Amino acid sequence: IVVHVDLQPIxxxxxxxxxxxxxxxxxxxxxxxxxxxxxxxxLTSLMSSQRQNK
Structure with a gap:
């Protein structure tokens, strides 16, 4: 499981x-x-890197 948190100032x-x-x-x-x-x-980047690591 990968969690990415990005706080955005409003x-x-x-x-x-x-x-x-x-x-x-x-x-x-x-x-x-x-x-x-x-x-x-x-998400595309994360999925791509996970596929390469398998």
Whole structure:
């Protein structure tokens, strides 16, 4: 089992009105999607290295 913990500071620009401010919502979603993409890259890298070690 591999556990990777990455603490992310929440910038002031990520505090806002997600429901009523479309610009803020779009920015927040882009930020969140970038976190998911980084998570996917990390998982791909971990799985690749585990396959090579077998």
């Amino acid at each position: 910038a002031d620009e990520l505090h806002g009105d997600y429901i009523n401010d479309k610009s803020f919502k779009r920015h927040f979603q882009q930020w969140l999607n970038s976190l998911w993409q980084e998570k996917d890259r990390l």
